[in-house]
Amino acid sequence: MPEVTLKVLRFNPETDAESHFEEYRIDANPMDRLLDLLHEIKWYQDASLAVRRSCGHGICGSDAVVVNGVNRLACKILVKDLPSEITVEPIRGMPVIRDLVVDMEPFFAGYRAVKPWLITDDEHEPTRERIQSPEERERFDDTTKCILCAACTTSCPIFWSDEEYVGPAAIVNAHRFIFDSRDTGAAERLQILSSSNGAFKCRTAFNCTEACPRGIKVTMAIQEVKQAALYRSV
Amino acid sequence: MSDNVHVFDAVIVGAGGAGLRAALEASKGCKTAVVSKMYPTRSHTGAAQGGMCAALANVEEDSWEWHAFDTVKGGDFLADQDAVDVMCKDAVESVLELERMGLPFNRTPEGKIDQRRFGGHTRNHGEAAVKRACYAADRTGHMILQTLFQQCNKQGVEFYNEFFVLDLIIQGGVCGGIIAYEIATGEVHTFRAKSVMFATGGYGKMFKITSNAHTLTGDGPGVVYRKGLPLEDMEFFQFHPTGLYRLGILLSEAARGEGGILRNGDGERFMERYAPTIKDLAPRDMVSRAEFFEIKEGRGAGPNKDYVLLDLTGIDPEVVEAKLPDITEFARTYLDVDPLKEPVPTVPTAHYAMGGIPTNVNAEVLHSAHGEVVPGFYSAGECACVSVHGANRLGTNSLLDIVVFGRRGGLNMAEYANNNKLIDVPEDVAKSSEEWLRSITEGESTEPIAAIRKDLQEEMWDKASVSRTDEGLGQALGTLDSLKERYGKARVKDRSKVFNTELVEHMELGFMIDIAEALVISAKARTESRGGHYREDHQMREDEHWLKHTFINKTADGDTRLAYKPVTMGRYEPVERKY
Ligand SMILES: Cc1cc2nc3c(=O)[nH]c(=O)nc-3n(C[C@H](O)[C@H](O)[C@H](O)COP(=O)(O)OP(=O)(O)OC[C@H]3O[C@@H](n4cnc5c(N)ncnc54)[C@H](O)[C@@H]3O)c2cc1C
Ligand code: SF4
Ligand code: FES
Numbered sequence: 001m002p003e004v005t006l007k008v009l010r011f012n013p014e015t016d017a018e019s020h021f022e023e024y025r026i027d028a029n030p031m032d033r034l035l036d037l038l039h040e041i042k043w044y045q046d047a048s049l050a051v052r053r054s055c056g057h058g059i060c061g062s063d064a065v066v067v068n069g070v071n072r073l074a075c076k077i078l079v080k081d082l083p084s085e086i087t088v089e090p091i092r093g094m095p096v097i098r099d100l101v102v103d104m105e106p107f108f109a110g111y112r113a114v115k116p117w118l119i120t121d122d123e124h125e126p127t128r129e130r131i132q133s134p135e136e137r138e139r140f141d142d143t144t145k146c147i148l149c150a151a152c153t154t155s156c157p158i159f160w161s162d163e164e165y166v167g168p169a170a171i172v173n174a175h176r177f178i179f180d181s182r183d184t185g186a187a188e189r190l191q192i193l194s195s196s197n198g199a200f201k202c203r204t205a206f207n208c209t210e211a212c213p214r215g216i217k218v219t220m221a222i223q224e225v226k227q228a229a230l231y232r233s234v
Numbered sequence: 235m236s237d238n239v240h241v242f243d244a245v246i247v248g249a250g251g252a253g254l255r256a257a258l259e260a261s262k263g264c265k266t267a268v269v270s271k272m273y274p275t276r277s278h279t280g281a282a283q284g285g286m287c288a289a290l291a292n293v294e295e296d297s298w299e300w301h302a303f304d305t306v307k308g309g310d311f312l313a314d315q316d317a318v319d320v321m322c323k324d325a326v327e328s329v330l331e332l333e334r335m336g337l338p339f340n341r342t343p344e345g346k347i348d349q350r351r352f353g354g355h356t357r358n359h360g361e362a363a364v365k366r367a368c369y370a371a372d373r374t375g376h377m378i379l380q381t382l383f384q385q386c387n388k389q390g391v392e393f394y395n396e397f398f399v400l401d402l403i404i405q406g407g408v409c410g411g412i413i414a415y416e417i418a419t420g421e422v423h424t425f426r427a428k429s430v431m432f433a434t435g436g437y438g439k440m441f442k443i444t445s446n447a448h449t450l451t452g453d454g455p456g457v458v459y460r461k462g463l464p465l466e467d468m469e470f471f472q473f474h475p476t477g478l479y480r481l482g483i484l485l486s487e488a489a490r491g492e493g494g495i496l497r498n499g500d501g502e503r504f505m506e507r508y509a510p511t512i513k514d515l516a517p518r519d520m521v522s523r524a525e526f527f528e529i530k531e532g533r534g535a536g537p538n539k540d541y542v543l544l545d546l547t548g549i550d551p552e553v554v555e556a557k558l559p560d561i562t563e564f565a566r567t568y569l570d571v572d573p574l575k576e577p578v579p580t581v582p583t584a585h586y587a588m589g590g591i592p593t594n595v596n597a598e599v600l601h602s603a604h605g606e607v608v609p610g611f612y613s614a615g616e617c618a619c620v621s622v623h624g625a626n627r628l629g630t631n632s633l634l635d636i637v638v639f640g641r642r643g644g645l646n647m648a649e650y651a652n653n654n655k656l657i658d659v660p661e662d663v664a665k666s667s668e669e670w671l672r673s674i675t676e677g678e679s680t681e682p683i684a685a686i687r688k689d690l691q692e693e694m695w696d697k698a699s700v701s702r703t704d705e706g707l708g709q710a711l712g713t714l715d716s717l718k719e720r721y722g723k724a725r726v727k728d729r730s731k732v733f734n735t736e737l738v739e740h741m742e743l744g745f746m747i748d749i750a751e752a753l754v755i756s757a758k759a760r761t762e763s764r765g766g767h768y769r770e771d772h773q774m775r776e777d778e779h780w781l782k783h784t785f786i787n788k789t790a791d792g793d794t795r796l797a798y799k800p801v802t803m804g805r806y807e808p809v810e811r812k813y
Pocket of ligand 1 (some may be wrong): 447454
């Protein structure tokens with residue numbers, strides 16, 4: 001079993017004026033998840049380490065952290081793919097509550113701003129399902145995968161410097177509806193996203209696409225939304 | 235009134251599929267809050283893969299009545315048939331309603347909701363497998379959770395996220411609210427309400443190998459059990475046949491629905507021996523048991539012969555990538571195995587709790603086996619037992635259950651709240667919760683709770699999982715006693731008020747030990763084999779004695795008491811379960 005060193009950025013507002021790194025040594029298995037190592041610390045070395053997690057396999061979006069400088073889900077990055085010295089920090093651009101736990105409200109506020117729900121102008125709801133062809137369904141498939149983990153948004157340099165920017169995840173979730181053939185709210189959303197805090201802030205840094213644990217083509221989704229906003233056509 | 239006292243008409247605990255579906259209904263009719271220990275979208279409903287069934291007959295002939303038959307038979311005749319009828323009839327509208335809320339189901343060439351095969355679902359009472367599962371790739375649960383969350387945001391539902399429920403307020407037999415711990419601040423809050431729902435999900439985390447999240451610890455049933463209220467059919471726990479080797483992460487039955495095959499170490503398709511008609515798509519309890527015996531009898535695969543193989547290499551790679559993308563990725567990421575090229579090592583994994591908080595079809599919680607209710611108290615979803623799944627749940631019936639009974643519960647909560655008054659509660663109603671918190675954060679700790687939890691999970695896996703005996707369950711009870719003692723001495727070392735997750739894990743472990751006890755006692759008493767409950771020392775189903783639901787509760791002096799409730803029968807008389 002290889003020994004790895006974990007350097008974790010710690011902060012407890014009750015006792016610390018500033019955040020600081022603490023080091024832990026762990027015997028790790030190459031197939032261990034980073035989350036397994038964080039558990040090992042929390043359960044047997046230092047119970048005070050705070051981290052959110054639930055599913056343990058990349059589906060609930062709880063545990064986005066910065067690992068050696070890049071955003072990852074702790075449960076989806078394995079020891080075999082990491083060097084023997086691993087630095088773990090909270091995701092950036094959001095207030096830290098404690099250790100690896102940040103206040104997610106600014107992220108969810110951006111999400112809610114784009115009206116991420118189906119908008120229709122039906123006078124009467126259909127009695128059966130709405131009809132949608134497999135091709136129409138495929139058009140927005142990629143952006144339905146989002147688990148709202150914030151890995152993309154908190155990897156974005158624009159978001160770090162401007163907290164008013166709705167951020168990549170919000171645009172991804174707008175995309176999911178704008179390109180859904182059943183939805184009629186595209187104009188409203190595009191108007192919101194054309195504002196000064198919207199999609200045109202994006203400078204195509206590609207950090208978001210690289211960070212997304214669901215493999216969503218985030219930058220492409222943002223580009224498609226920009227195009228739609230420019231030509232008001234979907 | 236202090237800032238930490240909140241007053242609502244309805245309070246829903248849990249923001250998974252069941253809780254959110256209830257919230258959509260309740261909040262239309264009365265002032266509603268959802269209290270959840272996690273952000274709603276972190277709930278484990280999001281992990282559900284395969285599908286949600288309804289006899290839409292979009293792809294081939296089907297009827298709700300066939301669905302009801304399959305559910306009753308799959309549940310080894312323990313399900314209450316009136317409740318099953320309600321669920322299977324409501325199913326069609328429930329799926330259509332989700333579609334109209336925006337759920338992106340996969341589509342047929344004509345643009346209708348597509349459907350696929352799933353274990354135990356058949357046409358015309360067992361003739362052949364039927365396409366009944368509606369799905370969105372292999373992330374159906376994710377899409378249900380997202381869609382319901384979207385609708386809740388649209389409707390402005392009020393959320394209290396990262397609030398951990400500690401206690402239920404009951405005065406004079408009537409429900410009056412809940413007590414919760416705010417994780418971010420360490421404060422205790424009182425939520426007074428006319429109607430309360432528990433929708434806290436499953437409790438598979440008491441087993442070593444499970445498909446369940448770290449947070450599925452049975453807090454809801456734990457609170458109920460500590461209150462002296464009964465839990466129903468706790469011995470019935472489902473072990474899913476295809477968990478990733480050692481990890482337990484689920485590979486959906488959809489993999490077999492699309493043509494995947496189980497093989498033993500000799501490469502044999504062993505399910506042909508156990509279920510000649512529907513083979514790999516037999517109900518989960520049967521397939522898990524078959525795997526268990528293949529491994530036990532030395533026909534497992536791998537260097538230690540301790541797993542079986544799920545072979546997807548015979549399916550068109552395009553179908554695998556298009557319809558099973560997530561599970562393909564799980565195998566690649568966590569086992570370094572590419573399912574397109576080689577079979578995936580799998581084992582049974584603790585998956586689903588058939589038992590839980592007893593309710594009727596209106597989601598009202600039962601006070602005893604006689605069927606009278608606790609006024610104002612509701613439960614829905616995996617933590618509840620209606621019972622629609624009987625002794626073994628069919629795949630895709632849980633996503634259905636949470637939506638159907640979440641909705642019914644929400645409607646009834648609003649109606650109850652609008653016709654009843656808020657009950658009076660004493661000033662110090664939160665006192666016992668505060669004392670509990672104080673007691674576990676005072677003094678020296680003897681050992682980390684992780685050590686106790688690990689021993690619990692191993693014991694439950696060894697003695698109370700796929701196959702059980704009287705002797706093993708007896709030993710498990712002894713172990714549970716010693717675990718309780720150790721737990722009583724363990725303390726939370728972290729004394730911080732801010733986001734103290736050690737404290738949360740400590741409380742979760744306490745609930746888990748309590749309901750593990752309820753499970754083991756119920757299982758030891760049931761001297762027959764039925765569905766998910768298999769006794770090596772009583773291998774036959776015994777309808778004469780055991781066609782009844784187990785009710786277990788704690789008495790005032792700390793003992794446990796068992797009682798039994800007859801199964802509500804209907805159109806289907808018990809027959810031997812062959813597939
Ligand atoms: C991997 C996997 C795949 C599955 N696939 C399928 C499938 O394809 N089809 C199917 O029908 N079923 C499937 N199931 C089963 C189904 O997903 C679950 O039974 C169902 O989603 C449970 O929903 P729920 O709303 O009851 O609970 P959950 O979604 O688990 O939600 C529980 C909620 O309770 C809250 N909570 C818990 N304790 C507390 C507390 N103390 N205080 C406050 N809040 C609390 C949590 O925060 C959470 O919001 C699957 C299950 C798993 C594990
Ligand atoms: S787009 Fe990807 S990275 Fe961004 S929130 Fe969604 S899942 Fe996370
Ligand atoms: S714990 Fe759920 S995504 Fe990592």
